Amino acid sequence: MPRTSRFRALLVAAAACAAAAGGCAGDPGAGQPASSGVACTPTSPSAEDAFARERAPDSESITLARAIADRWIAEHPAESLSWDWGEGTVMLSLVELYRVTQHAPYRDYYRRYIDRHLEYGYEITTSDRCPPAMAALALHEETCAAPYAKVVDDVLRYLYEEARRTEQGGINHLGVSPLFEPTLWVDSLFMFGNVLVRAGERSGEARPLDEFSNQFQIFASLLQDEPGLFLHAYDWAAPQDPGVYWARGNAWVTAAGYEYLRVRAARGERDGAVAGVLERQVAAVLGAQDQDSGLWWTIMKRPGEIYLETSATALFAVGLARGLRHGFLDASVRPAIDRAMAGVRSRIEEDAAGRPVVTGISGPTTVGKLEDYAAVELRDDLSYGVGAVILALVETSGL
Numbered sequence: 482m483p484r485t486s487r488f489r490a491l492l493v494a495a496a497a498c499a500a501a502a503g504g505c506a507g508d509p510g511a512g513q514p515a516s517s518g519v520a521c522t523p524t525s526p527s528a529e530d531a532f533a534r535e536r537a538p539d540s541e542s543i544t545l546a547r548a549i550a551d552r553w554i555a556e557h558p559a560e561s562l563s564w565d566w567g568e569g570t571v572m573l574s575l576v577e578l579y580r581v582t583q584h585a586p587y588r589d590y591y592r593r594y595i596d597r598h599l600e601y602g603y604e605i606t607t608s609d610r611c612p613p614a615m616a617a618l619a620l621h622e623e624t625c626a627a628p629y630a631k632v633v634d635d636v637l638r639y640l641y642e643e644a645r646r647t648e649q650g651g652i653n654h655l656g657v658s659p660l661f662e663p664t665l666w667v668d669s670l671f672m673f674g675n676v677l678v679r680a681g682e683r684s685g686e687a688r689p690l691d692e693f694s695n696q697f698q699i700f701a702s703l704l705q706d707e708p709g710l711f712l713h714a715y716d717w718a719a720p721q722d723p724g725v726y727w728a729r730g731n732a733w734v735t736a737a738g739y740e741y742l743r744v745r746a747a748r749g750e751r752d753g754a755v756a757g758v759l760e761r762q763v764a765a766v767l768g769a770q771d772q773d774s775g776l777w778w779t780i781m782k783r784p785g786e787i788y789l790e791t792s793a794t795a796l797f798a799v800g801l802a803r804g805l806r807h808g809f810l811d812a813s814v815r816p817a818i819d820r821a822m823a824g825v826r827s828r829i830e831e832d833a834a835g836r837p838v839v840t841g842i843s844g845p846t847t848v849g850k851l852e853d854y855a856a857v858e859l860r861d862d863l864s865y866g867v868g869a870v871i872l873a874l875v876e877t878s879g880l
Contacts, residue, residue: 521625526580533581535806537879542822545837546578546874549829550587552836553867559593564603566672567845567864568594569612573675574871576619581875588623591616599628605639607656608669614676622683636676640692647716651699654714665700665715666848671733675740682744693741694752700734701758709765710781714848722850726769726781728793729843735762735800736872743807756809763810766797767817775824779843780854787855791828791841794821795869802876815880822877825870830861842866 526533537543553571562568572591579587595617604610617632645653647663652673654666674693681689703715710726711734738759745752769781776789777797798821804810805818828841840861846854 521621521630523623523625525623526583528583530580533583535879536581536875538581540878542874542878543578543581545826545829546871546878547582547584549837549839549867549871549874550575550578552832552838553862554586554590555836556862557864559590560597562594562864564598564610564613566609566612566668567868569615569672570865571868571871572613572616574868574875576616577875578871579619581878588620592620595620595629595632599632603632605635605643605656607658608644608652608654608666608672610656611636611639611673611676612671615679618676618679618683633676633680636673637680637689640673640677641688647699647703649699649703650695651703651715652696661718662716664717665703666717667700667704667711667713667727667730668733670697670700671737674737678737678741678744682747690741690744694755697738697741697755697758705758705762708782709761709763710769711762717848719848720850721848724782725851725854727846727854728777728779728781728790729796729846731762731766731781732777732793732796732800732869735759735766736796736803737800738762739800739803739807739809742809743803746807746809759804759809763801763804763814766801767814770797770817770820771824772820774827775820775822776828777821779857780851783851786851788843788859789824789841790843790859791825791839792843792863792866792869795825795866795873798822798825798873799869799876802873802880806876806880818877818880822873825873829870838862839867839870 528538572594575587575591595613598613614632614636617629620626621629621633639656640652644656645663647653647665651665652669653663654669655661655664674696677689677693704711706712706726711731713721713727713730738755742752742756770777771784771789774789776794778784779787779790779793798818801810801814801818805814828839829837830840832838838861841859842861842863844857844860844863846857
């Protein structure tokens, strides 16, 4: 059977499985391993799940998250989106929102996105190509269809075997590219880190979690500066100004780090090294928040020099809320979370149809000098900014 026809057949079976009560053990792809070698049992989100109950599905925050998601879906057909980190971030946010609401159009949207790329192809060649696998992992959990498991396995194989590494063993942000020497970018801890953490949680295997811990510690040893904040990159060809701490990069770390500690704790384990790095970072993060707006400056510890930014603020709220919810942070961080969410809400405006639009998102940002960060324009309705805000609304709801 031709490749595209084979995928269509498997994906039709997966769709039928998702709709069927009790799963579809006899369908193509059912019962296949997802990065683990253990049998798969289809599992769908439920209103009775602790995740959903704890996040107050009827809250104002979830209502707003749904309105933002509904507008995004209406404006951005799933089949038109590329296989990249921004799109992967918004898909992850819809995965989490679906877990709370069980609103099928959210699942159908990220399923159409993944199915389109399964049919026409995708590449896992850099850290930024890993995030879409989070949606594939969720779809495999619900359907046990083998094509979704393969996406996750492709990412893990890339991380374990294919990506180039620094001499310390850090995974190269640019993956397999031979054009530059291996370099670490702080973004990677979220981009590939989430896949490692959720794959480890789903499979019960130690290897993905151990790999995340190892990478986190390598990145911290090379990027965490004296104030506790992370620099953008290590061993990059372009010059960087000292003392420049990019907010969204730091926020990726906070969000991914506490997600990892959550999974460790659920296994009855702890990781003191990662927790210690995050404690140092959080102390500096809290000190850098703008007290009036609740937002963070796009370059931290340099107030007023560039601009306050939405996506970093939302991601800091995600990380701080996870730390508080799961007992890694105490109630002293609650005012910062509340201020952050007030700041995020201040950046949500209505379009001509009265639908919410996320504004004030800094554009894609490469490593550079202070003037380069200043040159990045603020924009509206960018995928990763929308995803960050939905994640923040979900994670802070019900606290």
